[in-house]
Amino acid sequence: MALAALLTSTRACEVPDTQSFQSTPHSYPKDAIPDVIRELGVLLSTNASIFEASDPRWGNATARYNTVVTPNIQLVVQPGVEGDVSTVVKYCNRRSIDFMAVTRGHSFSTAVGAFRGIQIDMSSLQTYTIEPDGQSAWFQGGSYGGSVIDSLWEEGYVLTTGSCTCVGLVGPGLGGGHGRLEGQYGLISDNFINLNVVLANGSAIRVNATRNSDLWWAMRGAGHNFGIVTSFQMKIHPRTVDTWHYHSYVWSEDKLETVFERLNTFHRSDGGTTPFRMTNFGYFRIEQAFSPSPGELSIYYIKAILYWIFVYAGPASEAEPLLAPFNTIPALNSSSGDVPYPQTANFLGANTDSPVCAPHNKMAIRTAGTLVYNVTAERQIYESFNARAARYPELAPGATVVHEGYANRAVQEVDPDTSAFAWREENHLMYVGIYLPPGSDQIDAAMEWADETMDLWNAGQPERRHSTYVNYAWGDESLESMYGYEPWRLERLRALKSEYDPANRFRFYNPIE
Numbered sequence: 001m002a003l004a005a006l007l008t009s010t011r012a013c014e015v016p017d018t019q020s021f022q023s024t025p026h027s028y029p030k031d032a033i034p035d036v037i038r039e040l041g042v043l044l045s046t047n048a049s050i051f052e053a054s055d056p057r058w059g060n061a062t063a064r065y066n067t068v069v070t071p072n073i074q075l076v077v078q079p080g081v082e083g084d085v086s087t088v089v090k091y092c093n094r095r096s097i098d099f100m101a102v103t104r105g106h107s108f109s110t111a112v113g114a115f116r117g118i119q120i121d122m123s124s125l126q127t128y129t130i131e132p133d134g135q136s137a138w139f140q141g142g143s144y145g146g147s148v149i150d151s152l153w154e155e156g157y158v159l160t161t162g163s164c165t166c167v168g169l170v171g172p173g174l175g176g177g178h179g180r181l182e183g184q185y186g187l188i189s190d191n192f193i194n195l196n197v198v199l200a201n202g203s204a205i206r207v208n209a210t211r212n213s214d215l216w217w218a219m220r221g222a223g224h225n226f227g228i229v230t231s232f233q234m235k236i237h238p239r240t241v242d243t244w245h246y247h248s249y250v251w252s253e254d255k256l257e258t259v260f261e262r263l264n265t266f267h268r269s270d271g272g273t274t275p276f277r278m279t280n281f282g283y284f285r286i287e288q289a290f291s292p293s294p295g296e297l298s299i300y301y302i303k304a305i306l307y308w309i310f311v312y313a314g315p316a317s318e319a320e321p322l323l324a325p326f327n328t329i330p331a332l333n334s335s336s337g338d339v340p341y342p343q344t345a346n347f348l349g350a351n352t353d354s355p356v357c358a359p360h361n362k363m364a365i366r367t368a369g370t371l372v373y374n375v376t377a378e379r380q381i382y383e384s385f386n387a388r389a390a391r392y393p394e395l396a397p398g399a400t401v402v403h404e405g406y407a408n409r410a411v412q413e414v415d416p417d418t419s420a421f422a423w424r425e426e427n428h429l430m431y432v433g434i435y436l437p438p439g440s441d442q443i444d445a446a447m448e449w450a451d452e453t454m455d456l457w458n459a460g461q462p463e464r465r466h467s468t469y470v471n472y473a474w475g476d477e478s479l480e481s482m483y484g485y486e487p488w489r490l491e492r493l494r495a496l497k498s499e500y501d502p503a504n505r506f507r508f509y510n511p512i513e
Contacts, residue, residue, distance in 0.1 A: 036075060036095075036118075043087050047080030049124070061121045063359040064105040064112075068443060069475075071100065071115035071508070078124040082140065082196065082230040083204070088120055089228070090202035093505075100508050101228040103142050103168035107509060108365050110475035115508045120228065122168075130155065130236065136193055141230045144168045146352040150342045157236040158341060160188045163281075163404070164350040166357035170195075170232055174223030175471040176421035178429055180311060180344065183276035183407025184237070189220035189421060190414055191235040197227035200505040204230070218496050221420030222470070222483055224509040225493070226500050239341075245319035246347045247326075247336040248309040250287070255329055256382055259306060260375045262325045267372070267405060267427050274407040274427070275322050277313040281348060282306065284385050284401040302396075304385050305332065311344045362436040363398070364446035366454035367472035369426035370461055373403075377460030381453050388449045395442055398435030401453060403428060420493060422484030423467050430457055431472050473510050482510055 033052050041050050051057060052075055061076045077088050085101070092099040098117030125140035126147050137159070139148065145165035152159060160181045162172045169188065172178075177188025185191060195207040197219070207215050207227075218226055251259055263282075267274045274280075284304045308326070312319035315338050320327070337347075345351040381401060389396035405428055416424045432453040434446035458466045468481040483489055490512070497504070497512050504511065 045080035069110040069113035186410040194233040200501040243338040282308040282403040366450040367431040368457035374460030
């Protein structure tokens with residue numbers, strides 16, 4: 001049935017049971033859009049907005065980080081109040097229109113390509129309120145790192161967020177949520193206290209450890225499959241230090257084995273884990289300034305450098321003794337300093353205004369998690385990087401192999417069975433990103449490059465099965481790799497999916513099927 005016909009249904013005010021929802025999107029005529037705007041618009045709050053592609057707000061509202069595969073957005077709704085989200089979902093259910101909530105648009109998943117319908121733009125809901133006891137705060141669902149980190153710091157608090165300040169708070173948390181503070185306070189999801197969730201049938205419920213506790217388990221690791229979080233309460237933590245120390249190094253390829261051997265020792269140096277106040281990020285990438293022939297245009301004369309940066313919650317006097325093993329490795333360049341915590345993202349190149357946060361990219365990405373670095377595999381990945389950079393010079397400037405080394409003491413103190421996040425034992429989160437230059441049609445070559453890198457990481461740990469951090473997933477990985485190989489995990493998730501979303505309305509982000 002076309003949407004135009006649905007608009008005139010005499011049952012417009014009745015919300016059907018979720019079992020009657022149609023799980024395939026309708027192809028409706030463009031001239032039906034004004035009718036949807038008119039009908040839905042009168043149901044929304046005064047401060048809500050609803051608009052189509054001709055509106056000047058459209059570009060910002062629909063911008064996405066990765067544009068290899070994009071959703072087919074017909075309309076955008078910006079809620080004025082949290083209740084508008086429920087209103088939109090109920091309306092879409094009556095009309096059999098697909099809906100999708102978006103905060104910052106940083107999904108890599110190609111699953112969004114199946115979407116055609118109404119986008120709920122959560123960026124209009126960004127306020128937060130600190131609880132009187134100062135131990136937690138309530139955040140609206142559109143909040144993101146850059147919108148809260150600075151102001152909370154000034155008020156004397158920190159909270160767990162993703163390492164890039166441009167990503168949302170709750171979105172990464174629904175997939176677990178790695179970040180710079182996890183050694184001290186755990187994953188983003190470990191800090192949730194309450195979630196206000198709109199379910200597939202449009203009902204709004206409170207989810208926590210004692211209320212809807214089955215859904216509480218699922219929301220923390222696989223939450224994208226079960227509902228839209230309109231607001232949430234999470235722990236905040238006292239600002240215990242005034243400055244964080246950073247120290248970056250640029251090493252040439254002949255130091256690779258030494259660097260990774262010392263990293264493996266470093267990541268076991270604090271009772272078997274990384275020093276709990278420390279985080280490090282390392283990259284293989286092309287930097288002409290450090291090539292044997294600076295300024296050469298030909299990629300054949302350039303080799304990737306190893307760039308590593310460590311950040312520590314405390315001053316240099318505490319951090320540098322821990323970094324002594326790396327200070328003795330001769331570097332092409334190094335830099336260090338003490339800065340307030342909000343500024344660490346600037347030195348990581350992960351602040352909201354940095355290139356890594358800019359939208360409208362075309363990129364291939366693959367990810368893997370490991371317990372230790374396999375030094376032989378890292379050498380193979382490095383050599384493959386240089387070989388493919390030479391073979392595909394247009395891809396080389398946008399290619400990067402990323403090693404995220406989070407302290408994980410607090411992460412591993414949580415019983416892994418208590419949430420749907422399955423990979424607490426891992427010490428390293430890696431991904432390879434191949435960004436295509438404008439106009440390039442080399443996505444197949446980029447994916448081949450990314451696939452080989454992922455395969456080498458996984459071949460370097462033959463005793464383990466491939467894991468996929470769901471927030472970095474491309475969308476074609478196995479459900480087991482994203483949600484866990486223990487049979488009970490997917491059995492439980494599928495049972496909950498059947499209960500809370502039997503028509504699979506939430507199927508546009510690495511869906512459980």
